[in-house]
Amino acid sequence: MSLSGTVNETSEAGSDWRDFSHPPLPPILDAALMTFIEHGYHGTTIRQLAAAAGLSVPGLYHHYASKQALLVAICETAMADLWERSRSALAQAGDDVVRRLDLLTECLVLFHAHRPELAFIAANELRSLQADARETHIAARDRQQRLMDDVVVTGTEQGVFSTPYPRDVSRAVVTMCTGVAQWYRPRGELSPADLATRYVIMTRMTVGAPMDVAAR
Amino acid sequence: MSLSGTVNETSEAGSDWRDFSHPPLPPILDAALMTFIEHGYHGTTIRQLAAAAGLSVPGLYHHYASKQALLVAICETAMADLWERSRSALAQAGDDVVRRLDLLTECLVLFHAHRPELAFIAANELRSLQADARETHIAARDRQQRLMDDVVVTGTEQGVFSTPYPRDVSRAVVTMCTGVAQWYRPRGELSPADLATRYVIMTRMTVGAPMDVAAR
């Protein structure tokens, strides 16, 4: 019913936030995710979800209480995963605002390139969540946005970034990183890591950060 | 049934692409748009659409052949409107690539700030379109994207822009302009024109264009 298994290993100061080798979802949820991607939440029937999971309809209900519960579980996993990775990336970055910007950007792009389906549903099926779950989800999204807000505002206050509109730039930067999930597919010519490198540069230019390539 | 009324006035060389005083949709489509926004296409019932339009269910079917036809009409209007405005903006911009970048950015932001609902549905209900309409819609979207691609690539070739990845930057810039529709509401503190001004500056920084504020 609810999410089982807390975050497995919280090895401090590691760069585990770059590791996407473990599948993020149990098989049933993964099958549901792919079906939601293709038809949307309301456009997906319970029978489709059961078939995608290789189960009968009652078999599916044995594992999840409702169609809504499937969506909630997917969205919670997505937001929790990105949140943990972002926190870990910022912890690794230390106090240098440029490095904080770089690693947070890299984290955002890596996540949206490695898990485009997860990010897509979490971003676009918000309306399909029932009121209580939607509130929780929106709060998590705002909290996530605030990470970038803090970095950009701090960097601007320190005079390291040179944008006249830090709040707008922060939102724009997150938007363009999040947008990766709408078109990137792992079969593309660019690996997630390569793409992240490019976005780090683009983000630096957008916020007006110094462009030296020193290993931050 | 089909879209009536071609573009009203094609006064060449005007900046009519900045004019959002005319309602973009007939009342029935506008009511449908608002309902789709709230519940999504598949989450909206024909009875909700009829009620929103102030009609009975057969009354609604008298004007539109199906629920799908409503969505198609909305999406076609959205894409055609943005396309015409973009063409007009670029025509007014002339040959200067910086000015072309500025006006196209302004056009994108103005559209997504003035018509967030229209843009939101056109961008997010793509999956809900039937195969043939979806193909048309995707072609229109790619054509729209290509406008920015051409500007950024040309500016980079001319050495006026200084981004190392023009294609990625073009996509990122369009993404962040399009993203305006996901959060901007006309009641905000910033007018669409003010927001566009900020995005023009942000876009210039992202592509590495000269930042002089000369009246281009």
Added chain:
DNA sequence: CCTTCCCGACCGATCGATCGCTCGGTCGGG
């Protein structure tokens, strides 16, 4: 001028299909 008729706009009632979900089971491993 009045009457007739037609047609676009609209609606109450209801169609068959399908929806999310549940009941009462079966079955195999411990």
Added chain:
DNA sequence: CCCGACCGAGCGATCGATCGGTCGGGAAGG
């Protein structure tokens, strides 16, 4: 022999769409 995992059949509700109308206003005919 019990229990978790699973399923065939089917529940009431609601879906998108349709049928056979009503109604008002304007053109046509006398």
